[in-house]
Amino acid sequence: xxxxxxxxxxxxxxxxxxxxxxxxxxxxxxxxxxxxxxxxxxxxxxxxxxxxxxxxxxxxxxxxxxxxxxxxxxxxxxxxxxxxxxxxxxxxxxxxxxxxxxxxxxxxxxxxxxxxxxxxxxxxxxxxxxxxxxxxxxxxxxxxxxxxxxxxxxxxxxxxxxxxxxxxxxxxxxxxxxxxxxxxxxxxxxxxxxxxxxxxxxxxxxxxxxxxxxxxxxxxxxxxxxxxxxxxxxxxxxxxxxxxxxxxxxxxxxxxxxxxxxxxxxxxxxxxxxx
Amino acid sequence: xxxxxxxxxxxxxxxxxxxxxxxxxxxxxxxxxxxxxxxxxxxxxxxxxxxxxxxxxxxxxxxxxxxxxxxxxxxxxxxxxxxxxxxxxxxxxxxxxxxxxxxxxxxxxxxxxxxxxxxxxxxxxxxxxxxxxxxxxxxxxxxxxxxxxxxxxxxxxxxxxxxxxxxxxxxxxxxxxxxxxxxxxxxxxxxxxxxxxxxxxxxxxxxxxxxxxxxxxxxxxxxxxxxxxxxxxxxxxxxxxxxxxxxxxxxxxxxxxxxxxxxxxxxxxxxxxxxxxxxxxxxxxxxxxxxxxxxxxxxxxxxxxxxxxxxxxxxxxxxxxxxxxxxxxxxxxxxxxxxxxxxxxxxxxxxxxxxxxxx
Numbered sequence: 001x002x003x004x005x006x007x008x009x010x011x012x013x014x015x016x017x018x019x020x021x022x023x024x025x026x027x028x029x030x031x032x033x034x035x036x037x038x039x040x041x042x043x044x045x046x047x048x049x050x051x052x053x054x055x056x057x058x059x060x061x062x063x064x065x066x067x068x069x070x071x072x073x074x075x076x077x078x079x080x081x082x083x084x085x086x087x088x089x090x091x092x093x094x095x096x097x098x099x100x101x102x103x104x105x106x107x108x109x110x111x112x113x114x115x116x117x118x119x120x121x122x123x124x125x126x127x128x129x130x131x132x133x134x135x136x137x138x139x140x141x142x143x144x145x146x147x148x149x150x151x152x153x154x155x156x157x158x159x160x161x162x163x164x165x166x167x168x169x170x171x172x173x174x175x176x177x178x179x180x181x182x183x184x185x186x187x188x189x190x191x192x193x194x195x196x197x198x199x200x201x202x203x204x205x206x207x208x209x210x211x212x213x214x215x216x217x218x219x220x221x222x223x224x225x226x227x228x229x230x231x232x233x234x235x236x237x238x239x240x241x242x243x244x245x246x247x248x249x250x251x252x253x254x255x256x257x258x259x260x261x262x263x264x265x266x267x268x269x270x271x272x273x274x275x
Numbered sequence: 276x277x278x279x280x281x282x283x284x285x286x287x288x289x290x291x292x293x294x295x296x297x298x299x300x301x302x303x304x305x306x307x308x309x310x311x312x313x314x315x316x317x318x319x320x321x322x323x324x325x326x327x328x329x330x331x332x333x334x335x336x337x338x339x340x341x342x343x344x345x346x347x348x349x350x351x352x353x354x355x356x357x358x359x360x361x362x363x364x365x366x367x368x369x370x371x372x373x374x375x376x377x378x379x380x381x382x383x384x385x386x387x388x389x390x391x392x393x394x395x396x397x398x399x400x401x402x403x404x405x406x407x408x409x410x411x412x413x414x415x416x417x418x419x420x421x422x423x424x425x426x427x428x429x430x431x432x433x434x435x436x437x438x439x440x441x442x443x444x445x446x447x448x449x450x451x452x453x454x455x456x457x458x459x460x461x462x463x464x465x466x467x468x469x470x471x472x473x474x475x476x477x478x479x480x481x482x483x484x485x486x487x488x489x490x491x492x493x494x495x496x497x498x499x500x501x502x503x504x505x506x507x508x509x510x511x512x513x514x515x516x517x518x519x520x521x522x523x524x525x526x527x528x529x530x531x532x533x534x535x536x537x538x539x540x541x542x543x544x545x546x547x548x549x550x551x552x553x554x555x556x557x558x559x560x561x562x563x564x565x566x567x568x569x570x571x572x573x574x575x576x577x578x579x580x581x582x583x584x585x586x587x588x589x590x591x592x593x594x595x596x597x598x599x600x601x602x603x604x605x606x607x608x609x610x611x612x613x614x615x616x617x618x619x620x621x622x623x624x625x626x627x628x629x630x631x632x633x634x
Contacts, residue, residue, distance in 0.1 A: 166360035169327050174374035174425075175348030184373070188364035 030251075034058070034244035041240040057245035061231060064242070066219050067249070070227035075253075077142045077212070077223060078205040082198055084147035089197075092148070093156035094182050098168065108157075115150035123214050130215065141215040142223075146205065152197050159190040195264040203254055224250050277337045277351070277428035277461055278303040279324060284333035286319055286485075293319050294485040297333070301429075301478075306455050306462045308476030310469060311508070316485040317465045318433055324463065325354050325431050337428065348377070353422035354431040358438060359414045361406040367393075367417050368402040374425050392424045395454075412443045419454070432464045436471065448475060469509050473497070481505050503611035506536055512570060514538050514605070515580040522578075524553060529606075532614060536605040539570065539583040543598040552600040555580075559593045573597060 033041055034057055036050040061067070095101070096108050122145075130141040163186060171181045187194065209225040216222050228246035232238050258265075279301040286294040294316045301307045309317040322328040324335060326347035334341050342350050353374075361370050368389060375385045393399050396416040406414055415435065422430060435451075436444045452475055455462050466472055472479050473493045480490040481504070488508075489501040500506035500514070507513040514536045519525060522535060537553075548554040557580075561572035571582045571589070575597070582597060589595070606614040 164358065164360065166356045166358060167362060169325075169347070170354070170356060170360040170421075171362070171373070172327070172347045173325060173352070173354050174421075175377040176373065177377075180377065185362055185364075191364075 030244050030247055033240055034248045036241045038239055038241055054241065057241050058249065061228075061242045061246040061249060064231060065227050067224070067227055069219060070222055070224045071249075073139075073221060074206055074224040077139060078202050080139070080143045081146045081205050082201050084143065085149045085152050085201055086194070086198070088148040089152040089156050090182055090187060092153045093160050094178075094186060096153065096157045097160035111150045111153055115154060119145075119211055123211065127214055137216060137218050137221055139221060142212055142221065145211075149197075149201065152201070155193055155197055156190055159193040160186055163189050192264060192267050195261055199257065199261060199265060202257065206254060207250070276303050276459065278339075279429060279461065279463070280336040280339075281320070281324075282334045282336065284320075284323065284335065285331050286316070286323060286328065287331045292485065294323075297485070297487060299480065299487065299490065301461060301463060303338075304459050304461055305478050306452070306464065306476050307478045307480060308472040309463065309465045309480045309482060310467065310472035310476075311482035311488075313467055314484075315482040317467075317480075317482050320482070321354075321431050321433055321463060321465045324429070325352055326350050327354075351428040352431055353425050353427035353429075354433065355415075355418045355422050355435045357434040359406075359418040359435075361414060361417055361421070363406055366403050366405055367398060367409075367420075370406065370417055371421050371424050374421065378425075388424050392420045395423070396420045411439050412447065415439065415447060423458070427460070429461045429463060430458075432462065434466055435464075437466070437468070451475065469511075473509065481508055483508075499613075500605065501613055503534065503536075503607050503613075506605060506607075506613070510538055510540075512539050512581045512583065516607070517578055517580065519606075522553075522555070524555060529614075529616070531608045532606045532616070533609045534607040534611070536607065537599045537603055539581040541599060541603040542582040542584075543600075544571075544582060544584065544589065544595045545598055546595065548596050549598040552598050553604060555597045555599075557595060557597050559589060559591050559595070562588060562591055564588050 032048065032050065035053050035055070036047070036057075037052065037054050040047055040050055092111075096104065096111075126141070126145050127136075130136055135141050135144075167185055167189075168181055171185050176184065207225060208223070209229065212221075212223045213226055213229075216226070228243065228250055231243045231246045279299075281297050281299040284294060284297045284299075285292065297316075297320065299320075309320060311317050319328060323330050326342070326345060330343055335343055337350070362373065365373065371389050371392065372385055375388065380388070389402075390399075393402060396419055398413070398416055398420060401409060401413060401417075406417060409417065415438075418435070432451075436447050439447060448471065451462075451464075464471075464475060473496075476493060478490065479493055479496050481488040481496065483504050489496055489505045491499075496505060496509050500509065503516060507516065515538070516534050516536045519527070519532050519535050525535060543549065548556075555575045557573040557575040559571050560574050560579075563570040563572075568583055568585050569588045571584065573580055573582055573595075580597075606616045608614055
C-alpha cells in the first residue's frame with residue numbers, strides 16, 4: 001500500500017529532481033559541448049555523447065591567446081580585491097556595530113546607499129577619473145573601486161552585532177587592544193559569514209566580464225572572462241566546442257573552491273538562520 | 276591586593292541619574308558584596324570600578340591613587356561575568372592565556388601560570404576543549420581561572436553564580452569563599468540574592484535606587500538594620516512592619532515612631548499572654564510547612580504578619596498569643612529611618628499586656 005506520506009515523498013523528490021535538472025542541464029551541456037568536435041556541435045538533432053572525446057579542445061582554447069596571463073590576472077585581481085575588502089570591512093563593521101560616534105547613522109546610510117547602486121551606473125565616472133589619473137591599463141582600476149564592499153560591511157556588521165557585549169568587555173579587561181579584539185574575538189566568531197562573503201566576492205570578481213572589459217584595453221591586464229569571450233571572435237564562425245572548453249577552464253577553479261569550502265558555506269546559512 | 280575607594284561618585288545615563296554621590300570604602304582583602312534589587316545601581320558601580328563605565332562625577336581610587344582615567348586593562352582588576360563571557364572560538368587554554376599574551380608575558384611563564392591555575396580550579400583535563408563542550412560549572416571555573424591567572428589586585432564578580440542550578444550554586448559559593456581565603460585578594464561581588472550576600476560577604480553593601488542604604492558586616496545588618504529598606508531586604512520571610520497606630524497594645528510618648536518591626540523568627544507563640552514584651556492576640560490563617568521550619572501567616576484584627584517556627588506545626592485557625600521580647604522590636608520614623616529607642620527596661624513599660632515605650 002502506498003500511504004499518503006509516501007506519495008508526498010515521491011512528489012517531493014520528483015519536484016526536486018526536476019528543479020535540479022533545470023539548474024544542472026546547461027552545465028552538463030557545456031561540459032558535453034566542450035568535448036565535441038566542431039561538426040558535432042551543430043548537428044541536428046543534437047548528439048548527447050560525442051563520438052570521440054576531444055580533450056584537445058582545452059589545449060586549443062588555452063593556446064589561442066595568452067591564457068596563462070589572463071588566468072593570473074583574474075586570480076590576482078579577485079584575491080587582491082578580497083584581501084582589501086576584508087581589511088576595510090572588518091574595522092568598518094566593528095565601528096558601525098560597536099562605536100557611538102557623531103555621523104554614524106549618516107555614514108551607515110551612505111554605505112547602504114552604495115549597496116544599492118549597480119556598477120553599471122558608476123563605471124563611466126570611475127573610468128573618466130581613472131583615465132584622468134592615468135591608471136587605465138593597470139591593475140588599479142580593476143581592484144581599487146572594489147576595495148570596500150558595502151554589502152560586506154553590512155553583512156559583517158549584522159554578524160558583529162550578535163556578539164555579546166560582555167565578550168568585548170572581557171577582552172578589554174584582558175588588556176586587548178581594539179585591533180586585537182577585532183581580529184582575535186570578532187572575526188573568528190564571524191567566520192562563517194566571512195567565508196560566505198569571501199566566496200561571493202571571489203566568484204563575482206572571477207566571473208566579472210563587464211568591469212574589466214571597460215577598464216582594460218591590453219592583453220597584459222585582461223582577465224579570463226574577456227579572454228574566453230574573445231574566443232568567439234576568432235577566425236570566422238564561432239567554434240562552440242572551443243568556447244565551451246574555455247568556459248570549463250573558467251569554471252573549474254570556482255568548483256574547486258566551492259567543494260573545499262562547502263561545509264563552511266552550509267554552516268554559514270544554517271547559522272544565520274538559527275540565530 | 277588593594278583597597279578601593281569611591282568618592283562622591285555619580286553616574287548619569289542621559290539625564291537619568293543612576294547613582295548619586297556614592298561614597299564607599301572597600302577594605303584591602305575584604306569580601307565585599309554589593310546587594311540590592313535589580314536596577315539599584317550595583318552592577319553599574321562594579322562596572323565603574325572595572326572601567327567599563329565612565330564615572331559622571333567623583334573619583335575612584337585604588338590604594339589612594341585615582342584610576343578614573345585608566346582603561347579597564349590597566350586597572351589591575353579582573354572580572355567574572357554573569358554569563359561567563361568566555362571566548363567561544365578559543366579553547367580553555369587560549370581563553371586563560373589571552374590576557375597574558377596581551378600583557379606580553381613570555382611563553383614559558385604563561386605555561387607555568389596556566390598549569391598552576393588549572394590545578395587550582397581542576398580543569399587540567401579540559402584545557403584543549405572549547406567552552407561550548409563544557410558544563411555550566413566548568414565554564415564558571417574557566418571564567419574564574421581566566422580572572423585568577425592575571426593575579427589581579429581586585430576581583431570583580433557580577434552575579435557569577437546566577438546561571439547555575441541551586442545545588443551547584445551552593446557548592447560554588449563555598450568554593451569562592453575558600454578561594455578568597457586562599458588568595459587573600461579583595462573581592463567585590465554583586466548579587467541580588469540576599470542569601471549569597473549574607474553567606475559570602477564579610478561586608479555587605481545594600482543599595483537601592485543608586486544609593487547605599489547600609490554598609491556593614493552581615494550580622495550587624497541583620498541585627499541593626501539602618502532603615503526599613505534594609506530591614507525588609509535581609510531575612511526570609513522579611514521583617515514584619517506594622518504601623519504603630521494599629522497596635523493598641525503598644526503605648527509610647529514618642530511621636531516620631533511611626534512603624535514597628537519584628538522578625539518572624541523572633542516571635543514566640545503561646546497559649547497565654549506573656550510578660551516582658553509585646554503580646555499580640557492573633558489567629559493562624561495559613562501555614563507553609565518546609566520541613567525543618569514552618570512559616571505561619573497570622574492575623575491580628577485585620578493586620579497580617581508572619582511567624583517562623585521550628586517546632587512541630589500548629590493547626591490553621593488556632594488562636595494564640597504572639598510574643599516579641601522588647602529587645603527584638605525595631606522602631607522606624609516616618610521616613611523609614613531606624614530609631615535607636617533605648618532598650619533599657621526602665622523606658623519600656625508593660626501596659627495591660629502591651630508595651631509602653633518612653634524614650
